Amino acid sequence: MEYSLWIIATPFVLFLVLGLLGTKLKPNVAGIIGTLGMTLCTVLAYAIAYQYFFQIGKTGEEWTKIIPLNFEWLRFTKQLHIDLGILLDPISVMMLVVITTVSLMVHLYSLGYMKGETGFQRYYSLLSLFSFSMLGLVIATNIFQMYIFWELVGVSSYSLIGFYYTKPLAVAASKKAFIVTRFADLGFLIGILILSFYTKTFDFNLLTSDQAQLVTTSFAGGTFMGLSIAAWAMALIFMGGAGKSAMFPLHIWLPDAMEGPTPVSALIHAATMVVAGVYLVARLFPIYAFATPEVLEMIAFVGAFTALFAAVIAITQTDIKRVLAFSTISQIAYMMVALGVSKYGGHEGLGYMASMFHLFTHAFFKALLFLGAGSVIHAIHSNEVDEMGGLHKYMKVTSITFLIACLAIAGIWPFSGFFSKDEILAAAFHHQPIIFWTLWVVAGLTAFYMFRLYFCIFWNGEHKYDDHHKPHESPWPMALPLIILALFSVFTGFIPFADFVSSDNIPFSTHIDPVVAALSIVVALIGIGIAFVLYFKSSKKPAEMAQSLGIFYQAALHKFYIDEVWMWITQTVVFRHICEPIKWFDRHIVDGSMNGLAWITQKSSASVKGLQSGQVQFYAWIFVAGSILIAALALFL
Amino acid sequence: MDPIVNLIIFICVGVASLVLSFLAASSKSLLRSATYLLLVLICTAGFYLFLNYHFLAAVQISVYAGGVVMLFIFAIFLTSNKGDLLQKHETGKYVAGALTALGGIAVTAFALLKHHFIYGSNATIKGDQEINMKVIGETLMGTEKYQYLLPFEALSLLLLACIIGGILIARKR
Amino acid sequence: MEYYLIISTLMFFIGIYGFITRKNMIAILISLELILNAVEINFAVFNRYLFPGRFEGMFFTLFGIAITAAETAVALAIIINAYRTIGNIDIENLSKMKE
Numbered sequence: 001m002e003y004s005l006w007i008i009a010t011p012f013v014l015f016l017v018l019g020l021l022g023t024k025l026k027p028n029v030a031g032i033i034g035t036l037g038m039t040l041c042t043v044l045a046y047a048i049a050y051q052y053f054f055q056i057g058k059t060g061e062e063w064t065k066i067i068p069l070n071f072e073w074l075r076f077t078k079q080l081h082i083d084l085g086i087l088l089d090p091i092s093v094m095m096l097v098v099i100t101t102v103s104l105m106v107h108l109y110s111l112g113y114m115k116g117e118t119g120f121q122r123y124y125s126l127l128s129l130f131s132f133s134m135l136g137l138v139i140a141t142n143i144f145q146m147y148i149f150w151e152l153v154g155v156s157s158y159s160l161i162g163f164y165y166t167k168p169l170a171v172a173a174s175k176k177a178f179i180v181t182r183f184a185d186l187g188f189l190i191g192i193l194i195l196s197f198y199t200k201t202f203d204f205n206l207l208t209s210d211q212a213q214l215v216t217t218s219f220a221g222g223t224f225m226g227l228s229i230a231a232w233a234m235a236l237i238f239m240g241g242a243g244k245s246a247m248f249p250l251h252i253w254l255p256d257a258m259e260g261p262t263p264v265s266a267l268i269h270a271a272t273m274v275v276a277g278v279y280l281v282a283r284l285f286p287i288y289a290f291a292t293p294e295v296l297e298m299i300a301f302v303g304a305f306t307a308l309f310a311a312v313i314a315i316t317q318t319d320i321k322r323v324l325a326f327s328t329i330s331q332i333a334y335m336m337v338a339l340g341v342s343k344y345g346g347h348e349g350l351g352y353m354a355s356m357f358h359l360f361t362h363a364f365f366k367a368l369l370f371l372g373a374g375s376v377i378h379a380i381h382s383n384e385v386d387e388m389g390g391l392h393k394y395m396k397v398t399s400i401t402f403l404i405a406c407l408a409i410a411g412i413w414p415f416s417g418f419f420s421k422d423e424i425l426a427a428a429f430h431h432q433p434i435i436f437w438t439l440w441v442v443a444g445l446t447a448f449y450m451f452r453l454y455f456c457i458f459w460n461g462e463h464k465y466d467d468h469h470k471p472h473e474s475p476w477p478m479a480l481p482l483i484i485l486a487l488f489s490v491f492t493g494f495i496p497f498a499d500f501v502s503s504d505n506i507p508f509s510t511h512i513d514p515v516v517a518a519l520s521i522v523v524a525l526i527g528i529g530i531a532f533v534l535y536f537k538s539s540k541k542p543a544e545m546a547q548s549l550g551i552f553y554q555a556a557l558h559k560f561y562i563d564e565v566w567m568w569i570t571q572t573v574v575f576r577h578i579c580e581p582i583k584w585f586d587r588h589i590v591d592g593s594m595n596g597l598a599w600i601t602q603k604s605s606a607s608v609k610g611l612q613s614g615q616v617q618f619y620a621w622i623f624v625a626g627s628i629l630i631a632a633l634a635l636f637l
Numbered sequence: 638m639d640p641i642v643n644l645i646i647f648i649c650v651g652v653a654s655l656v657l658s659f660l661a662a663s664s665k666s667l668l669r670s671a672t673y674l675l676l677v678l679i680c681t682a683g684f685y686l687f688l689n690y691h692f693l694a695a696v697q698i699s700v701y702a703g704g705v706v707m708l709f710i711f712a713i714f715l716t717s718n719k720g721d722l723l724q725k726h727e728t729g730k731y732v733a734g735a736l737t738a739l740g741g742i743a744v745t746a747f748a749l750l751k752h753h754f755i756y757g758s759n760a761t762i763k764g765d766q767e768i769n770m771k772v773i774g775e776t777l778m779g780t781e782k783y784q785y786l787l788p789f790e791a792l793s794l795l796l797l798a799c800i801i802g803g804i805l806i807a808r809k810r
Numbered sequence: 811m812e813y814y815l816i817i818s819t820l821m822f823f824i825g826i827y828g829f830i831t832r833k834n835m836i837a838i839l840i841s842l843e844l845i846l847n848a849v850e851i852n853f854a855v856f857n858r859y860l861f862p863g864r865f866e867g868m869f870f871t872l873f874g875i876a877i878t879a880a881e882t883a884v885a886l887a888i889i890i891n892a893y894r895t896i897g898n899i900d901i902e903n904l905s906k907m908k909e
Contacts, residue, residue: 620829620830621830625737625740628741631745635744635748647813655821655824658820658825659824661840662831662832662841674840677844677847678843678847681847681850684854685854688814688858689858690868693868693872705843705878705882709836709839709882709886713836716836716890716893730831733830734826735831737826737827737830738823739823741826742819742820745819750812754859773865776865776869783864783865783866796880799884806887807886807891
């Protein structure tokens with residue numbers, strides 16, 4: 001399996017080539033090189049997946065972890081060393097497939113979408129960098145390698161959000177994304193350090209093997225503020241994951257990140273990077289399950305709350321991409337919940353499998369939604385839902401694929417979302433009724449706001465467009481990925497996922513729980529029905545509804561003022577009451593003492609420099625007088 | 638010689654050397670200064686004679702008085718314009734110099750008078766203690782312990798270097 | 811013996827005094843000669859009175875005289891050169907090595 005190295009080497013080489021030589025190449029050439037490179041990656045990923053799942057991955061009944069490559073990268077001391085390597089196990093192979101597929105689609109799509117933009121080559125080199133770091137993240141063999149690529153992902157996401165760096169909004173959004181995730185990563189880093197301090201290792205295999213025995217034994221009994229230290233470490237690590245995966249209250253960066261180019265949103269902020277947090281929790285799942293079940297419980301509740309919260313906001317938003325962004329937050333929260341309610345092993349680990357399954361299917365249909373939205377935006381040159389309507393006539397392909405994605409995310413049989421969402425609901429059903437009913441409501445809301453979007457864009461009566469600015473179907477590089485992803489969205493649900501991915505790597509069988517399935521389909525249909533009534537024809541009803549809901553509607557429209565709360569916390573509390581005194585201290589004490597030193601040196605040198613006159617006689621006098629003085633001292637003392 | 642006469646002569650030479658050296662160090666005319674120096678050096682030669690270092694006295698007179706002072710006088714002639722006197726420093730410098738000198742004298746004299754020297758075996762000075770030339774020559778050219786061939790050679794090298802250096806520096810460009 | 815030493819001490823410090831207070835470089839050099847002369851007297855005196863059987867002090871004096879002569883020659887050469895360059899030989903004007 002040594003060729004698996006190429007899967008991350010290729011994007012890196014592409015990044016270097018396109019980044020360094022990009023300006024020498026014609027934009028189209030650069031784009032085609034990038035796309036071809038990504039194609040190679042995708043082929044490799046499928047080859048690996050085939051080989052892993054059907055030839056060498058299984059020993060007996062269990063999926064084994066294969067490490068085709070591992071070397072010591074930085075050695076600090078005998079115990080502290082950072083390795084780089086490739087770890088193949090079911091979830092990392094699955095992620096390879098997801099990332100390369102979506103990335104390839106986005107590459108292809110961008111050929112059409114980004115055509116004629118300045119910085120086309122830069123765009124492709126950054127896409128390659130992102131793919132490289134994301135692939136590096138999923139195949140990491142140890143938590144520190146993961147952290148390194150984690151940060152790389154953050155950087156490339158930052159530069160892609162700020163791709164239109166002449167737009168102040170985009171720049172602000174990129175900074176916001178970077179700072180918020182960075183803040184969360186601080187927690188991640190501290191968590192890593194605590195964890196590795198006690199266990200003396202970074203390695204995933206050592207950390208998670210034997211029911212995370214290493215962690216449970218090495219932490220033995222230490223507590224801090226009522227929680228065990230292990231729980232603190234794992235909670236901090238989850239904080240890093242929550243930052244990347246936009247869990248409440250660290251979700252604020254994701255909606256703003258929609259300022260980036262739409263394909264980037266599809267790749268990074270829908271399908272791959274934002275699920276890194278889920279992946280992280282899944283990767284460390286045995287530790288959570290055995291060592292710190294209370295943190296897992298917390299994850300479940302945070303996830304459930306975020307899912308509901310984001311879904312409510314998504315209903316009120318009018319920017320097409322923001323609706324999708326909040327929908328993403330909500331769906332990722334779904335995955336988090338699934339992990340949170342899961343237990344280890346066998347059928348108890350249903351949530352774990354469901355989470356990974358949902359991650360897998362969600363990546364495709366959410367990428368499809370984003371790309372479809374991009375296609376619409378490309379046609380209309382606007383993000384606002386109000387300026388769209390009746391597009392079904394003009395954009396058949398986009399309309400149909402968008403509908404498929406909406407059905408998938410709403411969880412209608414036989415689209416992929418139905419299967420994965422159903423597993424999650426089933427897992428929650430067996431675990432926690434409150435969480436289950438929350439998720440159930442969220443499922444209805446999801447169906448509602450997705451179809452609100454769909455009807456608003458493609459139906460909703462007749463919208464007047466300028467004659468010379470008629471919306472048109474997108475060119476084939478954009479339409480083709482839509483079709484491919486639509487196929488994925490339809491059929492991936494039929495994969496017997498539990499045969500491949502499970503919490504203890506031993507396949508088990510799942511069946512659809514009829515009660516749960518019926519409930520979820522019913523609620524989805526209700527959501528769709530309401531959306532149909534309200535939005536299929538343009539009418540005054542939505543406005544009246546909004547009016548009657550009053551304050552609540554306003555609050556949701558303003559995203560429940562979370563941004564304002566953060567602004568207040570940072571501006572007023574942190575800046576004024578913490579930073580100002582520190583600044584004063586820095587200016588007056590730290591700088592002051594340095595300046596004082598400089599001042600003293602200057603003054604003393606100014607007074608001494610008169611001595612360096614070059615007058616030999618003066619020197620001689622000093623010398624003789626000094627000698628006499630010393631002699632006198634030696635004599636009389 | 639009669640010790641009393643000896644003492645009188647010594648005191649005369651001593652006092653003369655001191656006065657002359659002071660004049661040499663403070664005279665306003667350079668040429669006079671050089672002349673006083675010459676006289677001081679001759680007085681020193683007198684001290685060497687008192688100490689029965691006849692050879693040393695001869696060297697002192699021939700090298701110092703004959704060579705070095707000649708050089709001085711030539712240099713003075715070459716560098717001074719007609720009739721100019723020496724420039725004076727500001728008074729502070731004189732005071733500083735005088736104070737330093739007096740302080741130094743005080744300290745050294747104190748140490749000197751307080752210290753009790755242990756004299757060598759036959760310390761009294763007699764006429765037959767003259768070191769003869771043969772011994773001097775052998776010591777200067779020998780390689781045994783307490784013989785000085787190596788310093789002698791080093792010195793000759795140094796002198797050569799000085800000659801070349803002097804020529805190089807002073808030659809006209 | 812102390813008389814010799816007192817005389818040499820006085821001569822030494824007169825030399826120092828001259829060295830500090832004179833302005834003309836040749837005058838400074840003359841003061842320097844006085845200092846060296848005082849030191850050489852000391853060598854000879856110590857040799858004669860404290861170690862009469864040996865010659866070290868005497869030879870030191872001898873070498874000292876030779877070195878003094880050499881040094882004077884070089885110093886005077888420098889002074890003459892300086893005079894040619896800047897037109898007088900006051901020490902205060904010589905604060906730069908290269909003109």
